[in-house]
Amino acid sequence: MTADGHGFDDPSADVLAQAAAAFGLLASPARLHIVWALAHGESDVTGLAERVGGALPAVSQHLTKLKLAGLVRSRREGRRQVYFVDADEQAALVDVVRLMVGRLSDGAAPARHLRGL
Numbered sequence: 001m002t003a004d005g006h007g008f009d010d011p012s013a014d015v016l017a018q019a020a021a022a023f024g025l026l027a028s029p030a031r032l033h034i035v036w037a038l039a040h041g042e043s044d045v046t047g048l049a050e051r052v053g054g055a056l057p058a059v060s061q062h063l064t065k066l067k068l069a070g071l072v073r074s075r076r077e078g079r080r081q082v083y084f085v086d087a088d089e090q091a092a093l094v095d096v097v098r099l100m101v102g103r104l105s106d107g108a109a110p111a112r113h114l115r116g117l
Helices: 013-025 029-039 045-052 056-068 091-105 110-114
Strands: 073-077 080-084
Touching: 029 045, 029 056, 029 091, 045 056, 045 080, 056 073
Parallel strands: none
Antiparallel strands: 073 080
16 A cells, blocks of 8 residues: 555656657547557558558658657668567557557447547
8 A cells, every 4th residue: 555545656747748648649540540550560651551541741750750759660671661569569559559449449438428528
């Protein structure tokens, strides 16, 4: 039991700021779709643009932001850049994205509750 009697320690301000930044990046439907797609397999920017229905330059910019934040990684394969979500480093992120999108896809209630926020 902690000193405040709650039985758990609150996260540090730094941890909360990092989590809020990650959630902020995922607040964009396009970036969320990109992470969702990459959670299911790696892809180059052209494949991602086709899958998420975005323009190539816009998808590239989203990938740059996600990569700078450490949510997405890439590697070079010949002349193309292949993007992926590191399942080991970002397992929690992948779990959260899959859980939320999966629940909402199944018609779960959170969509109604979140609309007014």
